[in-house]
Amino acid sequence: MHLLWDCLKPYKLSVAALLLFLVIQSACEILLPTLVADLINQGIQTANAHFIKTTGMRMLLAAIAALLCSLASGLISARISTRISADLRQQIFFKVQEFSSSEMNLFGVSSLITRTTNDITRIQTFLLYLLKMGILTPLMMLSGIIMAVFTSGRLSLVLIVTLPVMSLVIAWILVSMIGYYRSMQAQFDSLNLVLRENLTGIRVIRAFQQTCHEMARFEGVNEEYTRLSTHTQRLVGGLMPAVTILMNITTVAVMFFGGRLVMNAAMDVGSLVAYVQYITQILLSVMMTSMLFMMYPRLITSLTRIVTVLETSPGIVDGSRTEAGIHTGIVEFKQVYFTFPQAEEAVLKNVTFTAYPNQMTAIIGGTGSGKSTIAGLLLRFYDVTAGQILIDGVDVRDYTLHHLRESIGYVPQKAVLFSNTIAGNLRFGKKNASREELLKAAGIAQAAEFIEAKEAGLDTPIAQGGANMSGGQKQRLAIARAVIKKPAVYLLDDSFSALDYKTDLAVRQALKAETKDATLIVIAQRISTIIHADRIVVLNEGQVADVGHHGELMERCGIYQEIVRSQFQQEGLR
Numbered sequence: 001m002h003l004l005w006d007c008l009k010p011y012k013l014s015v016a017a018l019l020l021f022l023v024i025q026s027a028c029e030i031l032l033p034t035l036v037a038d039l040i041n042q043g044i045q046t047a048n049a050h051f052i053k054t055t056g057m058r059m060l061l062a063a064i065a066a067l068l069c070s071l072a073s074g075l076i077s078a079r080i081s082t083r084i085s086a087d088l089r090q091q092i093f094f095k096v097q098e099f100s101s102s103e104m105n106l107f108g109v110s111s112l113i114t115r116t117t118n119d120i121t122r123i124q125t126f127l128l129y130l131l132k133m134g135i136l137t138p139l140m141m142l143s144g145i146i147m148a149v150f151t152s153g154r155l156s157l158v159l160i161v162t163l164p165v166m167s168l169v170i171a172w173i174l175v176s177m178i179g180y181y182r183s184m185q186a187q188f189d190s191l192n193l194v195l196r197e198n199l200t201g202i203r204v205i206r207a208f209q210q211t212c213h214e215m216a217r218f219e220g221v222n223e224e225y226t227r228l229s230t231h232t233q234r235l236v237g238g239l240m241p242a243v244t245i246l247m248n249i250t251t252v253a254v255m256f257f258g259g260r261l262v263m264n265a266a267m268d269v270g271s272l273v274a275y276v277q278y279i280t281q282i283l284l285s286v287m288m289t290s291m292l293f294m295m296y297p298r299l300i301t302s303l304t305r306i307v308t309v310l311e312t313s314p315g316i317v318d319g320s321r322t323e324a325g326i327h328t329g330i331v332e333f334k335q336v337y338f339t340f341p342q343a344e345e346a347v348l349k350n351v352t353f354t355a356y357p358n359q360m361t362a363i364i365g366g367t368g369s370g371k372s373t374i375a376g377l378l379l380r381f382y383d384v385t386a387g388q389i390l391i392d393g394v395d396v397r398d399y400t401l402h403h404l405r406e407s408i409g410y411v412p413q414k415a416v417l418f419s420n421t422i423a424g425n426l427r428f429g430k431k432n433a434s435r436e437e438l439l440k441a442a443g444i445a446q447a448a449e450f451i452e453a454k455e456a457g458l459d460t461p462i463a464q465g466g467a468n469m470s471g472g473q474k475q476r477l478a479i480a481r482a483v484i485k486k487p488a489v490y491l492l493d494d495s496f497s498a499l500d501y502k503t504d505l506a507v508r509q510a511l512k513a514e515t516k517d518a519t520l521i522v523i524a525q526r527i528s529t530i531i532h533a534d535r536i537v538v539l540n541e542g543q544v545a546d547v548g549h550h551g552e553l554m555e556r557c558g559i560y561q562e563i564v565r566s567q568f569q570q571e572g573l574r
């Protein structure tokens with residue numbers, strides 16, 4: 001709950017104004033039964049028309065004042081709750097930007113989306129209710145009890161029985177609901193996950209005729225969510241009738257005992273009518289408060305989910321060398337070991353190699369041998385478990401993440417584009433790049449031709465996830481995005497796989513000229529892509545099997561020979 005108080009702090013003034021309006025509203029509303037009592041006792045029973053008129057006017061003014069205060073407090077509470085939910089959404093979004101791949105894997109994308117949307121909306125709804133009813137109902141209850149006791153101490157004995165019974169019933173139902181709400185939230189994440197996977201992988205699902213299987217999978221999680229919802233709704237459904245029946249019993253008891261007091265002339269009729277209104281106000285306040293408590297278990301679940309994200313410390317922290325940039329770009333892996341969080345076996349073992357500027361260093365190896373992991377470690381998506389990665393003699397952990405990543409032109413294995421124009425996507429590499437610079441980078445990546453063929457050229461919109469581009473076009477745009485940075489180190493992770501041989505060659509030749517002074521690290525599956533590399537690191541099950549150029553490796557590295565043999569006729573390549 002301290003998160004909510006922290007969030008409320010910046011809105012102190014608004015909360016103070018809200019409090020003022022709610023105090024006035026409750027005072028006006030509690031005044032009305034007193035005026036009714038006066039109207040009956042001194043106006044109707046004595047047939048005093050003037051008194052009836054003036055009291056009626058006072059009642060009207062009190063009702064209008066209560067209404068205006070209610071409107072004002074409604075507006076203020078809506079403003080505060082929407083602002084706070086926007087603040088929370090922003091905090092979560094900013095926090096997730098700091099997360100390393102470990103934290104991303106820990107929470108999962110679906111859960112982070114649900115937390116940023118669903119959970120925060122729930123907090124907003126609770127806050128809206130809390131700021132209005134959470135303040136108003138205790139005020140109404142307290143003033144109602146004072147007025148009831150003041151009007152008739154004897155009749156108020158009824159409340160001594162009713163209020164504790166009502167509170168116990170409400171507490172029992174609410175405690176039963178907490179466990180269900182927690183399970184419901186977790187199940188909602190699963191529902192979201194299945195839905196996301198289905199929507200993003202719909203083509204594969206259809207191509208592999210898995211629609212029925214996926215429908216059954218969705219039905220399973222949906223059914224479980226429905227089962228949990230039904231249980232909670234049953235409890236919610238039981239709460240209101242329980243409270244209503246207790247309210248009705250109390251009113252009947254008050255009328256019964258109050259009627260006898262009136263008959264014995266121990267109480268006047270006006271006071272009994274006012275008393276019934278006070279009792280109704282008290283019990284309505286209890287009911288409203290119970291609604292707040294009903295929302296509370298869900299709020300606690302959502303708050304816990306938000307706080308867990310906000311309190312998670314990012315595993316990757318900035319280095320201290322704020323002044324240092326990377327200029328030369330010598331990349332050294334020194335006895336690097338790496339084990340993924342929660343994994344038992346190391347993915348990389350004793351990996352040692354150096355990549356120099358003005359040279360192309362290639363990394364090749366079987367699938368799953370750890371090539372992309374090497375790229376992830378260099379960019380500090382993860383940190384090494386043991387050993388060191390140095391750039392220009394400095395441990396990558398000592399650079400600020402900004403300096404480090406600014407100096408590396410990364411092309412990921414799966415080209416990711418954003419819903420923007422082609423120019424907007426390329427400017428990810430350099431924010432203020434001119435159109436000439438964009439076209440030059442596109443030219444190097446062999447993308448200029450297809451960009452210019454499009455009617456809007458660089459301003460062609462890219463659909464969500466790059467859906468309106470082919471695999472090869474996406475890869476070329478991703479290469480252009482890295483080229484435009486002019487980084488000290490180029491890191492290309494299997495970035496030519498979707499290109500035909502001719503384009504692959506053209507991109508490599510253009511890149512060679514462009515990256516003359518830079519360190520070029522190319523991860524590849526195809527021998528033809530890396531055959532002319534200055535140095536080839538052969539990776540086998542997370543270990544460096546050998547390092548050398550193609551000729552050397554063909555003579556002494558069995559694993560390399562095996563890879564070559566599987567792709568080409570050995571003789572033809574020598």
Ligand SMILES: Nc1ncnc2c1ncn2[C@@H]1O[C@H](COP(=O)(O)OP(=O)(O)OP(=O)(O)O)[C@@H](O)[C@H]1O
Nearest residue numbers: 105340343347365366367368369370371372373374
């Ligand atoms: N987030 C992760 N958590 C646990 N293990 C992982 C994770 N990512 C990858 N791995 C494992 O690490 C190993 C190396 O993966 P990596 O992606 O580096 O291989 P790769 O050589 O790039 O493979 P490919 O050529 O198929 O892309 C694999 O066995 C993979 O299962």
